[in-house]
Amino acid sequence: TLALRLELGGEPTLTEVLGRTHATVLAALEHQAAPFEQVVEAVNPQRSLAHAPVFQAIFNWQAQDQADLGFEGLSLTPHALGLAQTKFDLALSLGTISDGQIQGAIEYDTDLFGEQTIERWSGMLESLYEQMVQRQEAQQPLGLLELTSEVESQKRVAFNATDHALDSALLLPDLFAAQVLKTPDAIALVFEDSTLTYAELDARSSQLARHLIFLGAGPEARVAIGLERSVELIIAILATLKSGAAYVPLDPEYPIDRLSYMIKDSQAVVLIVNRSWERPLTRVEALVTCVLLDEQDTIERISGYSRKPLTDTERLCPLRPENIAYVIYTSGSTGVPKGAGNTHSGALNMMRWFLSMVTLGPGDRMVQKASVAFDSSLRELFPPLLSGATLVLAKPSGHKDPRYLIDLIRERQITAVIFVPTMLEALLAENPLRADLVTVRYLVTGGEALSRATQIAASNVFECARWNTYGPTEAAINATCWRWSFTYSGAPPIGTPVWNKQIHVLDAALRPVPIGVWGELYIAGAGLARGYVNQPALTAERFI
Numbered sequence: 007t008l009a010l011r012l013e014l015g016g017e018p019t020l021t022e023v024l025g026r027t028h029a030t031v032l033a034a035l036e037h038q039a040a041p042f043e044q045v046v047e048a049v050n051p052q053r054s055l056a057h058a059p060v061f062q063a064i065f066n067w068q069a070q071d072q073a074d075l076g077f078e079g080l081s082l083t084p085h086a087l088g089l090a091q092t093k094f095d096l097a098l099s100l101g102t103i104s105d106g107q108i109q110g111a112i113e114y115d116t117d118l119f120g121e122q123t124i125e126r127w128s129g130m131l132e133s134l135y136e137q138m139v140q141r142q143e144a145q146q147p148l149g150l151l152e153l154t155s156e157v158e159s160q161k162r163v164a165f166n167a168t169d170h171a172l173d174s175a176l177l178l179p180d181l182f183a184a185q186v187l188k189t190p191d192a193i194a195l196v197f198e199d200s201t202l203t204y205a206e207l208d209a210r211s212s213q214l215a216r217h218l219i220f221l222g223a224g225p226e227a228r229v230a231i232g233l234e235r236s237v238e239l240i241i242a243i244l245a246t247l248k249s250g251a252a253y254v255p256l257d258p259e260y261p262i263d264r265l266s267y268m269i270k271d272s273q274a275v276v277l278i279v280n281r282s283w284e285r286p287l288t289r290v291e292a293l294v295t296c297v298l299l300d301e302q303d304t305i306e307r308i309s310g311y312s313r314k315p316l317t318d319t320e321r322l323c324p325l326r327p328e329n330i331a332y333v334i335y336t337s338g339s340t341g342v343p344k345g346a347g348n349t350h351s352g353a354l355n356m357m358r359w360f361l362s363m364v365t366l367g368p369g370d371r372m373v374q375k376a377s378v379a380f381d382s383s384l385r386e387l388f389p390p391l392l393s394g395a396t397l398v399l400a401k402p403s404g405h406k407d408p409r410y411l412i413d414l415i416r417e418r419q420i421t422a423v424i425f426v427p428t429m430l431e432a433l434l435a436e437n438p439l440r441a442d443l444v445t446v447r448y449l450v451t452g453g454e455a456l457s458r459a460t461q462i463a464a465s466n467v468f469e470c471a472r473w474n475t476y477g478p479t480e481a482a483i484n485a486t487c488w489r490w491s492f493t494y495s496g497a498p499p500i501g502t503p504v505w506n507k508q509i510h511v512l513d514a515a516l517r518p519v520p521i522g523v524w525g526e527l528y529i530a531g532a533g534l535a536r537g538y539v540n541q542p543a544l545t546a547e548r549f550i
Contacts, residue, residue: 007042008034009060017147020138057095064094068101068110086111095119098131123522129155130520149513153520162518166508168531172358177350178331179248181357181392183208183315189394192368196418197237197399207241207391209313214245216311216320221295222275223251224322225329228539230274230294231378232256232265232283234402238299239378242278243387250321251275252330252347257379258283264343268335269294272345272539327351333539334381336479345539348381352482352533357388359505363473363487364422364448370395372422373414375405381479382453385424395422408433412442422448427456434463446470452477452484456498461490476500480548482533485509506532516550 010030018026051059075082092113100110114124130153137151154162190205202210223229229246231253233239246253254272256265269277270293280300298304318324331353333345366372366389374386374397390397398418404410411433415423423446425433430451449468452475464472477485486509488501503509511525512518519525537545 010034019145020148021144023148062095064097066099154518158521168503168506170505176354178353185392185394193396195240195397200237211241211244212316213308213311213313215248215316217308218249218276223249225250225325227251228254228272228274230254230256230269230277232258232279234258235399248316250325252333254333255378257377272333334479344541346480346535347539348482348535355506355532356482356484357392360389361393366390366393366395368394370421371398371418373398373420375400381483384483408436412438416442419445421445424450426453427451427460431460438467440467443467458497461498474498480535481529485529
């Protein structure tokens with residue numbers, strides 16, 4: 007038994023790998039008389055009863071000739087005997103048979119590998135050998151040889167078959183305007199003791215939109231919004247979208263340096279705040295026009311604009327689906343805030359898919375509790391307003407108080423909720439009764455990994471349809487979705503691609519890895535952001 011270490015660095019060609027292997031084996035054969043037990047003693051690896059020391063996979067080349075064994079009057083047929091146990095995790099044995107062909111067997115530990123896995127590996131090995139004997143492959147880097155079979159390739163195509171026709175010309179303001187025409191007198195917004203109908207919300211946001219256009223807001227411009235959760239916050243977001251500009255949400259609880267950076271980096275033309283929120287103003291007011299919503303002069307000026315629906319002809323230039331709708335800042339892996347610019351078409355795709363899953367309508371109520379500086383807030387803001395349901399705003403900082411949220415769900419008869427798993431765990435720790443959450447028809451989780459324990463605990467109090475979602479800010483919130491299933495015994499997965507999106511797991515050379523092999527997750531399709539605002543180098547690096 008020879009334990010060999012083969013150097014595969016430097017992206018060697020097949021010819022180079024064969025040369026290295028040849029040299030390594032020849033050198034090792036000089037020491038083939040050394041008992042393996044002495045090798046183990048010299049290497050002195052950390053021992054385990056779970057596997058063999060030094061190596062766990064072995065290759066056997068059966069080079070001996072097979073002699074004919076014959077007895078007069080008897081016909082003999084070889085018969086493979088099944089093994090009661092295997093010595094190693096994995097053993098591949100090959101040898102030649104009489105007609106020059108190579109055959110062999112794979113022995114494996116059934117505690118570690120399933121039969122289907124070994125069958126797939128066997129197919130990969132055969133495919134690899136077929137490529138290796140083709141002359142044109144000899145100078146190809148070994149890493150570029152294809153392991154994936156045609157069957158697996160077809161599975162990947164089927165996995166990403168997410169095409170769903172949408173009206174590509176629609177915009178978020180168009181969808182809201184259509185809903186206003188359907189249900190003008192329905193309650194659109196509830197915040198503590200305040201309520202607005204669809205018609206009232208449309209009128210007030212149209213007035214503010216006209217004021218923003220006067221101040222220079224329009225397609226491809228950005229409007230920063232630094233308001234706490236309130237009626238004015240929703241009006242400001244809708245007004246910005248109506249003006250054609252992209253809204254840049256700011257969380258007033260962020261450090262001043264971060265807020266100042268986001269306002270400057272986004273090159274916002276307008277900053278919407280209240281006079282009570284003055285912390286960052288002294289640093290940016292020279293760079294941006296500030297709209298103080300609670301100042302009497304501002305209130306009077308905005309009230310003087312028309313309350314009629316705003317048209318595209320009133321904008322500084324036509325608004326198109328490929329224009330940016332919002333910019334959400336995320337630190338991600340760089341540690342420096344960067345603004346992902348997401349388009350109207352991407353947001354529209356996400357909203358239409360979400361509403362196909364969470365079928366809201368008049369009579370439904372959805373709570374908005376996430377910070378608007380997180381992209382998850384869009385799933386709470388827009389689905390109710392685009393479907394005739396009611397958007398119920400949690401009080402400022404209410405998203406941090408699980409008992410308050412339980413009471414809000416019960417008292418406001420909330421029918422749809424979205425939770426980050428850690429917040430869901432905090433809510434469950436309050437031991438809510440089923441009666442507290444009985445009105446909830448839809449529960450959606452996302453933003454973090456959902457544990458099996460949390461999934462089970464939530465199912466004991468939420469008797470409703472439940473989904474787990476995944477997606478980065480750069481991909482319009484949701485890239486995949488999984489409907490909760492208890493026949494799946496492992497940790498809840500992230501699911502399959504949503505409408506018009508594709509998921510690929512690739513290696514370092516951007517080639518698909520075989521199913522079950524670790525790789526890097528890549529997202530493609532509708533909803534992908536246009537890139538990072540004002541950061542072309544980082545955009546070129548990440549959006550490939």
